[in-house]
Amino acid sequence: MTTRNSNEIDWALLQQYQQILGIQGIADSFTMFLQVLPDYQAELERLVATRDEAAVRSHAHKIKGSCRSLGFQRLGEEMQFIEKEPWQWGQVESLIAEWPHHYSADTTMVENWLAGLRKDS
Incomplete structure (x- = not known):
């Protein structure tokens, strides 16, 4: 598979x-990513609901790294x-x-890529 340009996925990586x-x-x-990200997302949503800006930014940093x-x-x-820029809660x-929507689309792209690798091996 050749490297594709994508704003969503870093295929070269x-x-x-x-x-x-x-x-x-x-x-x-x-698989581990798929297991932990829903919990990370739920925690971010909880933090946003509490309007704890420092905690939201910190948790966004954690998700960004993953x-x-x-x-x-x-x-x-x-x-x-969310981590670094000035923003409004809205x-x-x-x-x-x-x-x-982005999570589903992006993880589906990687799932399809992995399926293609398995098929070709």
Whole structure:
């Protein structure tokens, strides 16, 4: 598979991981990501509801790292905005409302990529 340009996924990073970890290694990392991110998202939503800006920014940092570690650029950028940029609560609430759609689309792209790797091996 050739490297694709994408604002959503860092395919070059995933291909590097594939070479280092193998298909199963990256699949295991992806599975762990899928297991922890819903809880991270729920905690972020809870923190936003309490209007605790420092905690929201800190938790966004944690989510950003998880996303970027597996090449989820768009998701990481959204969390970086929450972590570092000046914002109003309405902006954060809008980002969080869109998050499930972006999360689903982006994880589906990676799932399909992994399925293709398994099929080709």
